[in-house]
Amino acid sequence: MHQATYREALREALREELKRDKSVFLLGEDIAEYAGPYKVTQGLVDEFGHERVRNTPLAECAIAGAALGAALVGMRPVAELMYIDFSLIALDQILNQIAKFRYMTGGGVKVPVVIRTQGGASRSAGLHHSQSLEALYTHIPGLLVVMPSTPYDAKGLLKASIRDDNPVMFIEHKWLYNQSGELPEEEYLIPLGKAEVKRQGSDITAISYSKSLVLTLKAAEMLEQEGISLEVVDLRTLKPIDKNTILDSVKKTGRVMIIHEACLTGGFGAEIAAIVAEEAFDYLDAPIKRVAALDSPIPFNPKLEDYVLPNENSIIKGAFDLMGKKILV
Amino acid sequence: MLDIETDTLKKIYVTMVRIRAFEERAISEYRKGILPGFIHSSIGQEAIPAATCAFLREDDYILTTHRGHGDIIAKGARFDKMFAELFAKETGYCKGRGGSMHIVATDLNILGATAIVGAGIPIASGVALGCKMQNLDRVTVCFLGDGATCTGAFHEGLGMAANFDLPVVFMCENNQYAMSTPQKDYTKLVHLSDRAKAYGFPGINVDGNDPEAVAIVAKNAIDRARTGGGPTFIDAISYRYYGHHMGDPGLSYRTKEEVDEWMINDPIKLFEGRLLDEKTITESEIKQIQDDIASELDQAIKYAIESPEPRVEDALDNIYFIPKQIYGSQ
Numbered sequence: 001m002h003q004a005t006y007r008e009a010l011r012e013a014l015r016e017e018l019k020r021d022k023s024v025f026l027l028g029e030d031i032a033e034y035a036g037p038y039k040v041t042q043g044l045v046d047e048f049g050h051e052r053v054r055n056t057p058l059a060e061c062a063i064a065g066a067a068l069g070a071a072l073v074g075m076r077p078v079a080e081l082m083y084i085d086f087s088l089i090a091l092d093q094i095l096n097q098i099a100k101f102r103y104m105t106g107g108g109v110k111v112p113v114v115i116r117t118q119g120g121a122s123r124s125a126g127l128h129h130s131q132s133l134e135a136l137y138t139h140i141p142g143l144l145v146v147m148p149s150t151p152y153d154a155k156g157l158l159k160a161s162i163r164d165d166n167p168v169m170f171i172e173h174k175w176l177y178n179q180s181g182e183l184p185e186e187e188y189l190i191p192l193g194k195a196e197v198k199r200q201g202s203d204i205t206a207i208s209y210s211k212s213l214v215l216t217l218k219a220a221e222m223l224e225q226e227g228i229s230l231e232v233v234d235l236r237t238l239k240p241i242d243k244n245t246i247l248d249s250v251k252k253t254g255r256v257m258i259i260h261e262a263c264l265t266g267g268f269g270a271e272i273a274a275i276v277a278e279e280a281f282d283y284l285d286a287p288i289k290r291v292a293a294l295d296s297p298i299p300f301n302p303k304l305e306d307y308v309l310p311n312e313n314s315i316i317k318g319a320f321d322l323m324g325k326k327i328l329v
Numbered sequence: 330m331l332d333i334e335t336d337t338l339k340k341i342y343v344t345m346v347r348i349r350a351f352e353e354r355a356i357s358e359y360r361k362g363i364l365p366g367f368i369h370s371s372i373g374q375e376a377i378p379a380a381t382c383a384f385l386r387e388d389d390y391i392l393t394t395h396r397g398h399g400d401i402i403a404k405g406a407r408f409d410k411m412f413a414e415l416f417a418k419e420t421g422y423c424k425g426r427g428g429s430m431h432i433v434a435t436d437l438n439i440l441g442a443t444a445i446v447g448a449g450i451p452i453a454s455g456v457a458l459g460c461k462m463q464n465l466d467r468v469t470v471c472f473l474g475d476g477a478t479c480t481g482a483f484h485e486g487l488g489m490a491a492n493f494d495l496p497v498v499f500m501c502e503n504n505q506y507a508m509s510t511p512q513k514d515y516t517k518l519v520h521l522s523d524r525a526k527a528y529g530f531p532g533i534n535v536d537g538n539d540p541e542a543v544a545i546v547a548k549n550a551i552d553r554a555r556t557g558g559g560p561t562f563i564d565a566i567s568y569r570y571y572g573h574h575m576g577d578p579g580l581s582y583r584t585k586e587e588v589d590e591w592m593i594n595d596p597i598k599l600f601e602g603r604l605l606d607e608k609t610i611t612e613s614e615i616k617q618i619q620d621d622i623a624s625e626l627d628q629a630i631k632y633a634i635e636s637p638e639p640r641v642e643d644a645l646d647n648i649y650f651i652p653k654q655i656y657g658s659q
Contacts, residue, residue, distance in 0.1 A: 025462065051462060056489060056492075057485070057488050057489055057492050059451075059484075059485035059488055059489060060485075061451055061481055061482050061485045061486075062451040062454065062482075062485035062486055062488065062489040064451070065448070065450070065451025065452045065454065065455055065482065065485075065486060066451055066452070066454050066455030066458055066489055067455060068452050068455055069440075069451070069452040069453060069454060069455020069456035069457070069458065069459060070455040070456070070458050070459035070462070071455075071459070072440050072452075072455075072456060072459070073390070073456050073459035073460055073463070073465075074459060074463065075458075075459045075462060075463070077455075089481075092445055092448055092482070093448065093451065093452075093482075096443070096445050096448065097443060097445070097448055097452060101441070102647055102648070102649075102650060103426060103647050103648050104423060104426060104427045104431050104433065104441070105422075105423050105426075105427065105433040105435065105441070105647075106421075106422075106423045106424025106425070106426045106427070106647060107424070107646065107647035108423070108433055108435045109433070109435060110650050111650075141648050142648055142649070144649075164650075165650040165651075166649050166650050166651070
């Protein structure tokens with residue numbers, strides 16, 4: 001085992017896959033010497049050269065479109081879109097072309113494209129560098145959506161995404177890049193579409209992913225002191241969603257809290273809530289609770305930014321509400 | 330100036346006639362009310378794909394548009410599988426999932442047809458990039474309409490092709506109208522080929538209704554791409570006889586006189602006259618070509634009509650490349 005940050009774990013995944021398969025290549029803005037704004041691709045250009053760690057023009061639509069084109073002729077591109085906010089410029093290519101190409105051909109082609117991007121708010125990045133837009137991508141048939149919360153998951157899921165023959169939106173969180181964890185020395189993959197129970201508990205099923213999962217685990221520790229036991233489910237892959245792991249946990253606890261950094265309305269929590277209501281309604285002892293950002297753009301001012309985002313306290317409050325307890329502070 | 334060989338000219342002529350006949354038959358079937366969806370006819374524009382694809386190898390790639398029947402016929406698409414697709418049948422090129430605007434034939438390296446104007450351009454750059462990275466000396470031809478030159482995808486796609494010296498030819502089938510908007514109303518440029526200057530590769534203007542002229546510039550551009558010279562943009566001026574699609578008479582933004590004048594100077598008739606004058610082809614050969622195509626079309630329509638529709642149970646197949654019980658919540 002060795003210690004690695006989320007950033008280093010992603011880099012290990014990219015390096016191993018670039019080494020393993022010469023059809024794998026990276027393309028994106030400023031990914032070579034500059035190594036991207038969060039330095040995930042640091043050093044890879046020295047090892048693999050500019051052909052395979054390929055700086056592109058500042059043109060997100062062309063990056064996504066070129067990834068599709070290259071995939072259609074046998075390559076396995078990993079395209080980096082610097083911020084998920086910028087992925088909107090490539091939306092036609094991602095939603096209309098990449099997601100639909102296989103279906104459109106009656107199964108005549110495979111589209112092994114990974115789009116690595118990162119979202120979420122951190123330290124006043126502002127309105128165009130902070131959004132959580134995953135729900136947009138989960139809505140589109142043909143795309144897979146992966147959002148790891150730990151270095152271990154980040155590495156195993158990225159390697160699996162690169163080997164998958166479907167287009168994958170691989171959404172990282174900028175706040176997670178410095179988080180550290182243990183990685184095994186030997187190679188491993190984490191299957192897409194499998195959630196993981198990150199903490200066993202008995203009172204509430206807390207379903208989350210990405211940075212919010214880390215906050216949920218912290219809140220769970222504090223809640224333990226208050227006598228409330230959270231079972232924490234990390235979705236890891238939003239699409240396809242692992243219904244079984246969610247429903248098994250809900251049947252055990254009878255209470256559901258969904259936590260995400262994306263704003264509430266139309267967020268992915270609504271989808272999870274609907275699945276639980278449709279498939280495990282009889283097991284519920286309380287209404288489903290969603291903890292999410294306020295329906296607001298992400299403000300620049302640090303106090304306002306904190307105000308609109310969910311945090312440990314809002315998760316704790318949600319748990320107390322669900323248990324019918326009042327917070328005595 | 331290089332000469333185009335007689336055999337090649339004849340081949341181009343046959344392709345033009347094939348495209349025209351297919352489009353006419355598609356229109357007549359559509360008017361019977363038995364084809365679902367829309368038909369965007371390319372009648373009038375046949376010289377461009379016919380003359381371009383005459384210089385492509387089987388392993389070269391093309392990408393096309395919503396008005397793409399002619400382009401894919403020129404690359405070798407079969408009438409029966411095309412009509413089966415237009416009839417939304419399981420035996421069509423896309424198993425009835427794509428339709429007229431989305432035909433992909435991977436066996437012919439026809440990589441689609443997108444109905445989002447301009448979207449194929451960056452994809453074409455990616456196809457060319459993939460070929461280049463694998464040291465394949467294949468050329469990609471990206472057909473596009475003149476309206477597409479206004480999109481962001483056009484500029485991003487051409488910029489990337491330039492930046493990486495990609496083996497791609499951007500062939501603009503300029504029918505002079507972006508749907509109903511004439512060129513003078515969407516750009517200050519007189520020649521769309523000037524747009525290529527911004528990317529530092531050649532932009533060439535050509536009479537898209539003169540097959541030999543198109544052949545010469547297309548051959549040069551394809552050779553240039555294949556030998557590492559990078560991309561070329563070709564603005565081939567032509568005209569579509571019908572409206573934007575079959576529901577559009579095409580006369581609210583064009584005068585009857587204008588349409589008539591283009592039809593009098595029909596590219597197939599003019600080319601045919603020339604080939605006859607030069608004794609490259611005979612009247613009886615032309616008759617034979619037309620008869621063969623008509624009978625091929627009859628069989629294709631019969632095949633399409635008799636083919637099964639996709640089963641509704643299979644509607645969710647191929648959304649993902651794995652069994653749907655693993656991926657997808659249905």
